[in-house]
Amino acid sequence: MYRAVYDFESDSAQALSFQVNDQFTVITETDENWWLMQNGFGQIGYVPVSYITKDEVSHTEVLKSVDRAIEAIHFAATCAGGVYTQEQRENLQKLIHHRKIVLEEHRVKRVSKSNMPEQPKRQAPQPPLPSTSGVSRPVTRSAVKKPSSKRGAPPPPLRESSLWCGYDQTDTAQVSQNQILSNAHLRSTKQYVIPEKIDPPEAFKDETLSKSRSKSSKKESSSNQADSQTQTKCLPELDRTDRGTSPLKSPLTSPVRKVSATLSDFKTVTCAIPEDIGTELVELVRRNTNLSYELSRIAVGTVLGTVKEKVPSIGVIMEEIMKNLLQSKRETQSVEASHDAVRLQIIFSEMAGCKDDSQQRSWALHEDESVITEYLEELISILTNANPEISKQVVCMENFEAVHNLVDYYQMEIRSSIRLLLLQSFGALCNLDAKVISHLLSSILPIELARDMQADTTDIQKLLYSALVMTMIFSMAEPPPFHHYEQLNETYINYLMEVIEHRLDSDTEDQLTDMFVGLVLAFNLHFQIPTENTVMKILASRSSSKVFTEKVMLLVNREDDPTKMFDHERKAPNSVLKLLSDLYSNAATADLLYTNDAKVLIDIVIRQLSDLSAGNKMRTEYLSLIHLIIKNSQYEEHMHRSGDIQSCLMRMAKEEGKESEMDRLIIKEIWKEFPQYFESAV
Numbered sequence: 001m002y003r004a005v006y007d008f009e010s011d012s013a014q015a016l017s018f019q020v021n022d023q024f025t026v027i028t029e030t031d032e033n034w035w036l037m038q039n040g041f042g043q044i045g046y047v048p049v050s051y052i053t054k055d056e057v058s059h060t061e062v063l064k065s066v067d068r069a070i071e072a073i074h075f076a077a078t079c080a081g082g083v084y085t086q087e088q089r090e091n092l093q094k095l096i097h098h099r100k101i102v103l104e105e106h107r108v109k110r111v112s113k114s115n116m117p118e119q120p121k122r123q124a125p126q127p128p129l130p131s132t133s134g135v136s137r138p139v140t141r142s143a144v145k146k147p148s149s150k151r152g153a154p155p156p157p158l159r160e161s162s163l164w165c166g167y168d169q170t171d172t173a174q175v176s177q178n179q180i181l182s183n184a185h186l187r188s189t190k191q192y193v194i195p196e197k198i199d200p201p202e203a204f205k206d207e208t209l210s211k212s213r214s215k216s217s218k219k220e221s222s223s224n225q226a227d228s229q230t231q232t233k234c235l236p237e238l239d240r241t242d243r244g245t246s247p248l249k250s251p252l253t254s255p256v257r258k259v260s261a262t263l264s265d266f267k268t269v270t271c272a273i274p275e276d277i278g279t280e281l282v283e284l285v286r287r288n289t290n291l292s293y294e295l296s297r298i299a300v301g302t303v304l305g306t307v308k309e310k311v312p313s314i315g316v317i318m319e320e321i322m323k324n325l326l327q328s329k330r331e332t333q334s335v336e337a338s339h340d341a342v343r344l345q346i347i348f349s350e351m352a353g354c355k356d357d358s359q360q361r362s363w364a365l366h367e368d369e370s371v372i373t374e375y376l377e378e379l380i381s382i383l384t385n386a387n388p389e390i391s392k393q394v395v396c397m398e399n400f401e402a403v404h405n406l407v408d409y410y411q412m413e414i415r416s417s418i419r420l421l422l423l424q425s426f427g428a429l430c431n432l433d434a435k436v437i438s439h440l441l442s443s444i445l446p447i448e449l450a451r452d453m454q455a456d457t458t459d460i461q462k463l464l465y466s467a468l469v470m471t472m473i474f475s476m477a478e479p480p481p482f483h484h485y486e487q488l489n490e491t492y493i494n495y496l497m498e499v500i501e502h503r504l505d506s507d508t509e510d511q512l513t514d515m516f517v518g519l520v521l522a523f524n525l526h527f528q529i530p531t532e533n534t535v536m537k538i539l540a541s542r543s544s545s546k547v548f549t550e551k552v553m554l555l556v557n558r559e560d561d562p563t564k565m566f567d568h569e570r571k572a573p574n575s576v577l578k579l580l581s582d583l584y585s586n587a588a589t590a591d592l593l594y595t596n597d598a599k600v601l602i603d604i605v606i607r608q609l610s611d612l613s614a615g616n617k618m619r620t621e622y623l624s625l626i627h628l629i630i631k632n633s634q635y636e637e638h639m640h641r642s643g644d645i646q647s648c649l650m651r652m653a654k655e656e657g658k659e660s661e662m663d664r665l666i667i668k669e670i671w672k673e674f675p676q677y678f679e680s681a682v
Helices: 059-079 086-115 177-186 207-230 277-289 293-310 312-330 339-356 365-385 388-395 397-412 416-430 434-442 445-455 460-474 482-486 490-501 512-524 534-541 546-558 575-583 595-611 617-632 642-653 658-673
Strands: 002-004 023-028 034-039 044-048 052-054 256-262 268-274
Touching: 023 059, 023 086, 034 059, 044 059, 059 086, 086 339, 268 277, 268 312, 277 293, 277 312, 277 339, 293 312, 339 365, 339 388, 339 397, 365 416, 388 397, 397 416, 397 434, 397 445, 416 434, 416 460, 434 445, 434 460, 445 460, 445 482, 445 490, 460 512, 490 512, 490 534, 490 546, 512 534, 512 546, 512 575, 534 575, 546 575, 546 595, 575 617, 595 617, 595 642, 617 658, 642 658
Parallel strands: none
Antiparallel strands: 002 023, 002 052, 023 034, 034 044, 256 268
16 A cells, blocks of 8 residues: 655546545556555545555555445446446456455465564664655655655546546535445445456557547537437437447447337337346346345336336336346356356355465464454355356356365364354355255265264254254265265264254253254165165164154154255155155064054055055155055054055056056055955956
């Protein structure tokens, strides 16, 4: 940062006025006399180089200054209807780049400082002699041209007034410094980002060219005023200076289509509607209200529909914009045009830096907790509320590198508060895409969670989150890597069953039981061979599993599957029926249910066989389950509702069609194996 050593009163709208000790951040070192800078209020303009000097401040102050400048540009664009000029985009690009550099330099400095040997103390140099001008002048970047006294500033380079990114300093009634500071305090500047990359500004023109350009701009201005008197506009014109400057779509360069509408005075006019205006409107609403993506779409649609109804003269235009809004939902939004996407990339980059930071386990461990907490909370918010397609695109980059970085960071992090936020982040990531779940399953995370759950049984909240994430990871019935079974073994399953049957002393509200039941059901999904099933081995070895079986019976009666947590397509069967089928596949576990519970289960199966139609996969699963119950349990002792079972079998055996073929094969097998119970109708 730089600090003013003299007062300066600007007579140009493009230059900043300032007082001694005002601070600035460099945006562009334009030439040797003038630099484009932003002051402490976020205003951007030219500053004479001879009036400033280098000022050593903390990186936090630099970041705050940059954030204020970003906020000021966004605020100015919001006041202008949400449209950014080309120069605003250029300045935002530079500010965001400068912010990244400051963060990276600070991270590198911390790492190098930890590895730097302690330097011996040296004698301080003699203080400088007082200046003859009476003002002590610090050394500037251009030390060769050190002025001996205050000199007048050269005229600032001219800039197009239409491209001015800020606001007139004299127009305090419209936008005051208090408004800017208040707005910066209420809204996080980290949300904002420019949607595209703009080429750097042209070099400054000489004085003659500037005068000629000024004359031509006056002629063009008068011509535009004459045209505006003879032409009615339905929508604000797009900034012509920004069209075609970038290959990417933006609010200023996106293709447009002309729509004709008739106003109340029966004049037909033509309005240009950008093709991606629906996406832009949703983006603006989400950015400025913090509503979720879906709620932002609803808000935009509601406003457009109301305007169309209340103002029929522009109903055609509103109809076109609403069509564009519906079409934008079906199309994939560009990552460059979404501030959520850019924020995700920044957060993932910062978390990767935390993972690589060699001081994570040093004495400065707790100094960055608030910063990391802020990043993780924002990450959870974006993953939960942003457009899921945009989040997917960012998360999938570099073969899900961001996901693996978070897992590695979770393994090395020891603070409970941050671990809880990381667990919530994993849950939000699982909700995005099934591929994320596969990557988490193949990572070290399941092993780390299983180990942590057994080691720390006092933190109930962390146990709940850990069990929930484990359930998500195993909900797709995908087998884990073989080496995971070193930790996900019989000891771990037995620990889960013990907590289910005998509540932990710290779990005063009995929150873990249902969560652990869901985890056991999810873990059981990937076992295909009952004899190799770790869950069945533990259940067979236990003398009683009363609480567990009661919970399972409650789930099957409600037709509830606690492992079906996402909308992802999965090949996994119903986890409750899968567990019951595994139980009745082996005589060692077939009698785990009490006789009354077994009879209730038969009642539920008969009800489902009667209600479900042909071709339903669930009916086939229930039919297979009743076959196993009759085959491996002590069914001959009670023959519960054998007549009703026979009626269901006969009805299904008479069905024709390919969709009932599998059901008919199972029925024939039942009649063949148990003629003493059921009479064959074939």
